[in-house]
Amino acid sequence: MAKLIGKNKLNSAIFISGRGSNLKSLINFAKKNSSPIKITLVISNKKNAKGLNYAKQNNIKTIVVIYKNKLKAEKKILSDISKNNIRLICLAGFMKILSKKFISKFNGKILNIHPSLLPNYKGLNAHRRVIGNKEKFTGCTVHLVNSRLDSGKIILQKKIRVFKKDNENSLSKKVLKIEHKLYPKAVKKLLSNL
Numbered sequence: 001m002a003k004l005i006g007k008n009k010l011n012s013a014i015f016i017s018g019r020g021s022n023l024k025s026l027i028n029f030a031k032k033n034s035s036p037i038k039i040t041l042v043i044s045n046k047k048n049a050k051g052l053n054y055a056k057q058n059n060i061k062t063i064v065v066i067y068k069n070k071l072k073a074e075k076k077i078l079s080d081i082s083k084n085n086i087r088l089i090c091l092a093g094f095m096k097i098l099s100k101k102f103i104s105k106f107n108g109k110i111l112n113i114h115p116s117l118l119p120n121y122k123g124l125n126a127h128r129r130v131i132g133n134k135e136k137f138t139g140c141t142v143h144l145v146n147s148r149l150d151s152g153k154i155i156l157q158k159k160i161r162v163f164k165k166d167n168e169n170s171l172s173k174k175v176l177k178i179e180h181k182l183y184p185k186a187v188k189k190l191l192s193n194l
Helices: 021-030 050-057 070-083 100-105 126-132 168-192
Strands: 010-016 037-044 061-064 088-091 110-114 137-144 154-161
Touching (some): 010 021, 010 050, 021 050, 037 050, 037 070, 050 061, 126 137, 126 168, 137 168, 154 168
Parallel strands (some): 010 037
Antiparallel strands (some): 110 137
């Protein structure tokens, strides 16, 4: 079975910083025969990120890169990506901003998921701002990464209703559920257009 998986699939790396719930949904997606990707590498900037355990349970190579110096950290990541023949990067809760130089080396092959309907609420604390502004709708967006924060070409979005009883925590949980479904769909859409 393991030999069948990965036949003609694109080697992909997932970048994480935390619990790895989107990583989990992408791993489950990658295991399907119909999936265009094989996850061969998980990179984290935190050695205690829970998502690393999930990667190890699925026999996926993990690398921890501590960001004391951004230039050195990105040089190490690029080296690991090259060694593992990575063709697609998915940012899944990776809490570091990639440099223009890094992005240009991997242009058009880095995806990110963001918990708002971009271009609204770029950056951190999107749910808090959505609730503070009494928005009626929010959602999530999968987009290509470019040199401007959360500004790359949108691949897919999913909208959900914000209710008066919602708070930051309840909204976060609802949006995360749709993120898990949207990210694999966006990967499929992006790769079918290449």
